[in-house]
Amino acid sequence: xxxxxxxxxxxxxxxxxxxxxxxxxxxxxxxxxxxxxxxxxxxxxxxxxxxxxxxxxxxxxxxxxxxxxxxxxxxxxxxxxxxxxxxxxxxxxxxxxxxxxxxxxxxxxxxxxxxxxxxxxxxxxxxxxxxxxxxxxxxxxxxxxxxxxxxxxxxxxxxxxxxxxxxxxxxxxxxxxxxxxxxxxxxxxxxxxxxxxxxxxxxxxxxxxxxxxxxxxxxxxxxxxxxxxxxxxxxxxxxxxxxxxxxxxxxxxxxxxxxxxxxxxxxxxxxxxxxxxxxxxxxxxxxxxxxxxxxxxxxxxx
Numbered sequence: 001x002x003x004x005x006x007x008x009x010x011x012x013x014x015x016x017x018x019x020x021x022x023x024x025x026x027x028x029x030x031x032x033x034x035x036x037x038x039x040x041x042x043x044x045x046x047x048x049x050x051x052x053x054x055x056x057x058x059x060x061x062x063x064x065x066x067x068x069x070x071x072x073x074x075x076x077x078x079x080x081x082x083x084x085x086x087x088x089x090x091x092x093x094x095x096x097x098x099x100x101x102x103x104x105x106x107x108x109x110x111x112x113x114x115x116x117x118x119x120x121x122x123x124x125x126x127x128x129x130x131x132x133x134x135x136x137x138x139x140x141x142x143x144x145x146x147x148x149x150x151x152x153x154x155x156x157x158x159x160x161x162x163x164x165x166x167x168x169x170x171x172x173x174x175x176x177x178x179x180x181x182x183x184x185x186x187x188x189x190x191x192x193x194x195x196x197x198x199x200x201x202x203x204x205x206x207x208x209x210x211x212x213x214x215x216x217x218x219x220x221x222x223x224x225x226x227x228x229x230x231x232x233x234x235x236x237x238x239x240x241x242x243x244x245x246x247x248x249x250x251x252x253x254x255x256x257x258x259x260x261x262x263x264x265x266x267x268x269x270x271x272x273x274x275x276x277x278x279x280x281x282x283x284x285x286x287x288x289x290x291x292x293x294x295x296x297x298x299x300x301x302x
Contacts, residue, residue: 014094015091015094018054018087018090018091020053020054020083022263022264023263023264023267024056025056026267026271027262027267027270028056028057028060029060030267030270030271030274031124031155031255031256031292032057032060032061033274034255034256034274034277034278034281035153035155035255035294037278038251038253038255038278038281038282038294039153039251039296041064041120042064043063043064043065043066044064044065044066044119044120045065045066045067045119046065046066046067046068046069046117046118046119046120047061047062047064047065047067047068047069047118047119047120047121047122048069048071048110048113048118048120048121048122048145049061049068049069049070049071049121049122049123049124050071050072050107050110050121050122050123050126050138050142051071051072051082051107051123051124051125051126051129052070052071052072052088052102053072053082053083053088054083054087054088054091055070055088055089055091055092055097055100055102056091057122057124058070058088058092058097058100059091059092059095059097059100061122062097062099062100064120065099065119065120066099067099067101068097068099068100068101069100069101069103069113069118070088070100070101070102070103071102071103071104071105071107071110071112071113072085072088072102072104073085073104073105073106074104079222080129080130080222081129085102085104088102089102107123107126107130107138107141108130108134108137108138108141109141110141110142110144110145113145114145115144115145116144116145116146116147116148117145117147118145118146118147118150119146119147119150119151120150120151120152120153121142121145121146121150121151121152121153122152122153123152123153123154123155124155125155125156125157125292127154127156127238127241128156128157128220128221128222128223128229128232128233129221129222130222131222132222132223132232135241136241136244136245139241139242139245139247140245142245143245143246143247143299146299147299148299148301149298149299150298150299151250151296151297151298151299152242152247152295152296152297152298152299153294153295153296154238154242154294154295154297155255155292155293155294156233156238156292156293156294156295157220157221157233157291157292157293158233158234158235158254158288158289158290158291158292158293159230159231159233159234159235160257160289160290160291161233161261161291161292162226162229162230162233163230164260164261164291165217165220165226165261166216166217166226166230167260168217168260168261169214169216169217233293235252235288235293238293238295239252239295242295242297246299246300246301247297247298247299247300248297248298248299248300249295249296249297250296250297250298251282251294251295251296252282252287252293252294252295252296253281253282253287253294254277254281254282254286254287254288254289254290254291254292254293254294255277255281255290255292255294256270256277256281256290256291256292257277257280257281257286257287257289257290257291258270258273258276258277259273259291260291261291262291277290
């Protein structure tokens with residue numbers, strides 16, 4: 001099996017200003033590496049990616065297709081976490097990818113893609129940003145564009161990620177309190193800036209979010225509440241979405257069960273435990289306990 005297209009630190013440095021969040025490139029490259037380990041993916045004629053973002057994953061996976069179509073909404077939209085296709089174009093110009101074609105369209109309307117013209121459809125952390133009532137439409141469009149026997153690879157967040165988010169939400173306030181107490185006392189003796197414990201608490205309690213009291217953490221995807229998001233992210237929900245839209249489930253696994261959430265503080269653990277993720281991510285019960293959930297399904301005959 002081929003490895004994903006290498007993405008050097010030099011290129012990453014040149015694209016640092018459009019990096020969505022710290023260590024994004026390292027996280028996504030590790031994810032794709034683990035994803036490919038769980039797939040028997042051979043080079044095909046056409047891969048369609050839904051919700052390509054800045055097209056970083058497209059660059060990593062483009063070696064597996066003669067033609068790679070990366071789609072997303074044309075303009076930035078905070079509600080759907082869309083970055084804008086101009087950032088994707090900029091990344092492709094710098095990297096020099098030749099077989100990647102950018103197409104601006106919605107996941108619910110793939111009319112720019114011909115029916116039965118795609119061998120593999122891939123999406124990563126996209127479905128949760130689409131209203132639940134529109135997700136069947138997305139899967140129907142995917143079914144339409146796939147050739148007979150075509151494959152859809154879906155990466156979605158798992159309920160475990162939402163459960164960890166609850167813990168993080170309730171741990172932050174006491175950490176901020178400890179930080180302020182430490183700041184007060186260490187300022188008295190002039191060691192506030194240098195003490196390692198204070199530095200640790202300051203990092204853990206820092207946040208760019210406004211200081212307001214929320215009983216529950218806000219939802220990340222397109223949901224009315226974090227509780228609704230938690231319930232919709234159970235693996236069985238994602239499985240049923242595929243099955244009722246004429247897809248046959250082939251394989252289920254996780255690409256990240258060794259970390260509680262993605263941040264610049266957990267990237268080192270994620271990279272160090274990639275071997276464990278590869279070995280156990282497809283086995284019970286680990287495949288249901290990761291922060292991500294991956295489904296590989298095949299287009300079934302109607």
